Amino acid sequence: MRLTRRFNVSKTTAVLLIMLPVVLGFWGCKTKPAAPEGKGQIGIASWYGKQFQGRLTASGEPFDMEKMTAAHRTLPFGTKIRVHNLVNEKTTEIRINDRGPFVKDRIIDLSHAAAQSIEMPGIANVRLEVLSMPPTRAADLYAVQVGAFSDRAEAEKLATSMQQRYGVARPVFREGDQTWRVLVGLEPTMERAETLVQQLEKESGQAFVVHVDSDQ
Numbered sequence: 001m002r003l004t005r006r007f008n009v010s011k012t013t014a015v016l017l018i019m020l021p022v023v024l025g026f027w028g029c030k031t032k033p034a035a036p037e038g039k040g041q042i043g044i045a046s047w048y049g050k051q052f053q054g055r056l057t058a059s060g061e062p063f064d065m066e067k068m069t070a071a072h073r074t075l076p077f078g079t080k081i082r083v084h085n086l087v088n089e090k091t092t093e094i095r096i097n098d099r100g101p102f103v104k105d106r107i108i109d110l111s112h113a114a115a116q117s118i119e120m121p122g123i124a125n126v127r128l129e130v131l132s133m134p135p136t137r138a139a140d141l142y143a144v145q146v147g148a149f150s151d152r153a154e155a156e157k158l159a160t161s162m163q164q165r166y167g168v169a170r171p172v173f174r175e176g177d178q179t180w181r182v183l184v185g186l187e188p189t190m191e192r193a194e195t196l197v198q199q200l201e202k203e204s205g206q207a208f209v210v211h212v213d214s215d216q
Helices: 011-030 112-117 152-166 190-204
Strands: 041-048 069-071 080-085 091-098 106-111 124-132 142-149 169-174 179-187 208-211
Touching (some): 041 112, 091 112, 106 112, 106 124, 142 152, 142 190, 152 169, 152 179, 190 208
Parallel strands (some): 041 106, 069 091
Antiparallel strands (some): 041 124, 069 106, 080 091, 142 179, 169 179
């Protein structure tokens, strides 16, 4: 004999069962990953212009002071950002194509045109909002910059000393300002790089997390 169990399902229950996958799908769409580094970042902006005109940026393209670009230490090249001038509430949108600034507490170096667009004569307090990042790029890696030298021998001397203590260190030439910068470490996350910064600041003073680009 075949036994058959019958279930009485109310119309309300049936509707809920039908809607459940839709609700779950909607919830999944609304759950977003953590905001990319730099979103909501607040600090001091500076700008650079004529003295760097035509020199290669860290991304390899010539610097044009009248284009809406900027330098950031860690955001990937091609990242688009909205910059809010917290002094006068003016905003502008720029693209990251260079590295910097390497001054404590400064978070972005705008081109001359970008600085003018938010009426920033010198430096200003700003908030950065990441609008988009390149859809495809290499895995992000980070290092810590501990020095900048005009003389290659000095940079190599410091790099050798840091390599003996931290395992990974190398001098990197930056075309934009014609300096040799010493980078220490090769970390897969910002958090690990920041931990290294805390160690290195005790030895070398200023230390900054920087994004490791393909030519480094």
